[in-house]
Amino acid sequence: MRPLFPALLGLLTACGGNFSNEDLEYLNALPTREELASKLPDSAAFSGRRGERLSVGEPSPLYQDTRQASDNFNTLLDELLTLVETIRALPPTTREPHRRTWGPFTDTNQPGHEARFVMERQEDANVFTYQFQFKPIQADDSEWWSFLAGAFRADAGVRKGEGELHLFVGEAVAKGLHVEGLHPLQQLDVVYQTRELPTRVEMRLIAQSPSAPAEVRYTYRELPGGWGEMRFIQRDTEAVPGGQKEDVEITSRWTPAQGGVGTFIILRGDLTGAGYRECWNPQYEVTYAKRSWELFGTGDVSTCPDVSGFEG
Incomplete structure (x- = not known):
């Protein structure tokens, strides 16, 4: 699946600059694929029938079911993390006490809208929140709304703790954004913890279509x-x-x-x-x-x- 906002990513990656030590504290609160993605060993595609009695040496149907689930899980994570990981590579546009902002930028794939990425450090210095936001270009700052929202509570060292991400697809569609292949979704939620072993990632998909399952869940753990x-x-x-x-x-x-x-x-x-x-x-x-x-x-x-x- 292609990134949702390739033109915006291009604008972001064209920006340059340096990081401060405090910038790095913000960026370390953002998740990475390496931390969250499923790492099921890969195999050539095959099919197996679980309803029939199996023989030793046949391809494993449960492995193949898990392979498909793992691929679906990782594809959806990519949608969430492509932009987040791009932000991690870039210094912020503006710095304020307890706040960093990237943008605003215009995106040719979302005509009439501009976007920004905002991170804030809460009163508890170990808690960071972040939003990927849009608004109509001519609107004032009160019209910013969050397409992606996340939070991270640091615990037990750098990049160790608890976090969450939420992608509000239904709201984006209602506001006129192009969301590529995510139209069947109303919302995508990810909750994770990396402070202790095994690490854990829970994903929930809420569907827009009444013909689809109302909710799909994946839980991934790793040692x-x-x-x-x-x-x-x-x-x-x-x-x-x-x-x-x-x-x-x-x-x-x-x-x-x-x-x-x-x-x-x-x-x-x-x-x-x-x-x-x-x-x-x-x-x-x-x-x-x-x-x-x-x-x-x-x-x-x-x-x-x-x-x-x-x-x-």
Whole structure:
């Protein structure tokens, strides 16, 4: 997906200047992809059918479901973070006590509007808030409104703490902004913590379209060295044989190089409450699979990697 505001990004990156030490304190409150993005090991695309009994050595359907969820999660993060990370590379246009401002700038892709990025340091010196704002070019300063809003509370060192970002897509559409492929969304929310391990990122999508699920959630957790966990709900899927489609909550955990373990619980449909466990190797092939209603599974459970670091 292309950046929402490429012309504005070009204007920002053309600006030069130097940073003060206090500027860097503001900029360190902004999140980065490295901190928040899912790092699920990649594989060539393939398809697997979860509703059928699997054999050892087949491509892992739960890995592929997680791959798609991870890609969706990262694509939406990119929409939020492209502008934020550009700001981090640039000195502010104006400096005031407890406040930094970038802009205002005009953007040829948003005719009739100008934009600015504002950061403020709160009375609690460890708390920073920020907004990416627009207003009609001829309007006065009381007309600025926030398309993106965020906050960060520093704790336990530089870039460690709790933060949140919110993208108000529905309001942007109502005010005449071009939002590219984000039209189906009403709002996108991200809440994260980096102060302790495992780090955690929660994403919520609120839909505008009545035909789409009202809300979609992803929860990503990470441990150093390439260990990760993704939890999400997959709706209207064929999880088990029967006359109904299922909603399932999938939790996948992976290692840096020894494969991973995925589970799901059926939330709605045939066999509500039933579960499933599947393990895959570094080639993303099934090594073990077991349904909760079966006495024995397929494959060898000892091949499942140890991902207990996410428990507790």
